[in-house]
Amino acid sequence: MKSIASVVKTGSRSLEGALPVLDNPAMAAPIDPTTRPDSLSRQIYATLREGIIRGRYPQGSRLAEQRLAEELQVSRVPLREAVPVLEIEGFVSTLPRRSAIVTTWTIRSVHDLFDLRLCLEVGAARYAARRIADGASIAPLRAALETARGSLNSGDAYRIADDSTRFHEGIVDLTDNALMRAVMRSLAGRMMWLFFMTHEPGPLHAHNGHEELLAAIESGDERVAEAVAYTHIEHHRIDSMRALRASSDIRDEPA
Missing domain, CATH: 1.10.10.10 (Winged helix-like DNA-binding domain superfamily/Winged helix DNA-binding domain)
Incomplete structure (x- = not known):
């Protein structure tokens, strides 16, 4: 044994x-x-x-x-x-x-995850920007971004997925909203799993999107942060579906 x-x-x-x-x-x-x-x-x-x-x-x-x-x-x-x-x-x-x-990923379950991310993370970006405008520190989120940048050089898809997920969690943490943080924790594992399966479209592209998102939140402009977060998540949805359809990691819903 x-x-x-x-x-x-x-x-x-x-x-x-x-x-x-x-x-x-x-x-x-x-x-x-x-x-x-x-x-x-x-x-x-x-x-x-x-x-x-x-x-x-x-x-x-x-x-x-x-x-x-x-x-x-x-x-x-x-x-x-x-x-x-x-x-x-x-x-x-x-x-x-x-x-x-x-669990078996399906086209529907992927879209369900992205739809929920839009509801949660777009709002989180808005409230994070508001807190920055009120004097909260952007340092923890910037540190998460630097960690994610460092993982790109490792070539380890698991580490890249983990650090990317932690960056998104960091945005929700910035809201200082306990309920939003609890919901994000329940999603983080599935997000990381999907990040891992779809890293091929280009982790550098995703990282650049993170930099844009951080800059939008750091500006303190709530509407800009919302718009950038929405665009980032929708681009990731498109890239993810493209990668999954080209692999055997997803199936259509049964008829």
Whole structure:
């Protein structure tokens, strides 16, 4: 029986054979047997979440509880605590007495995500600009942009997607609106997953859009910030749909 650390280091295998492996260096240290149950649950959640985003757990595949518990060398209790969080964030769906199923992206679900982003992020850009005009600091958002710029040189699509998502979260954080921040947290995982799948259209293009968005918010002009945010999200929708249709990562809704 293997620990999470040994699974991480072994190499990727198919879901039907054995648990797919993750490349996250943060997961390389062996699990401390004294790890608190809630911390262990979070570690399992992070492992499964990264595996889904990276595609090691393919869309529509079954996450068999017994197999996961054996491969990760954990009891089913923390595993059962981790899976519902993944379901809340849209990574899996579950049915009573059945294994979790990795979510399958459809054309409709992609558009649903972008439609909700328009509702949330355009308003967030407006309120962020208002707070800047009232004297709030743009420094945290600028730092997030610099981090995202640095990740472009790494060539790591996962890191690029993560940093891009954090930039968008930073805009919502600037609003200082707890409810908006809570909604954004529930979307961030799916946003990162989609960013990861569609990075090919050009992360530099997306980064330039982030610079324009930061400048608009920094201006303190609410209407300009709204307009730039709306344009940025719609351009990303177009680029994402183009990339997804050219791949096998999306399907049409059933007739």
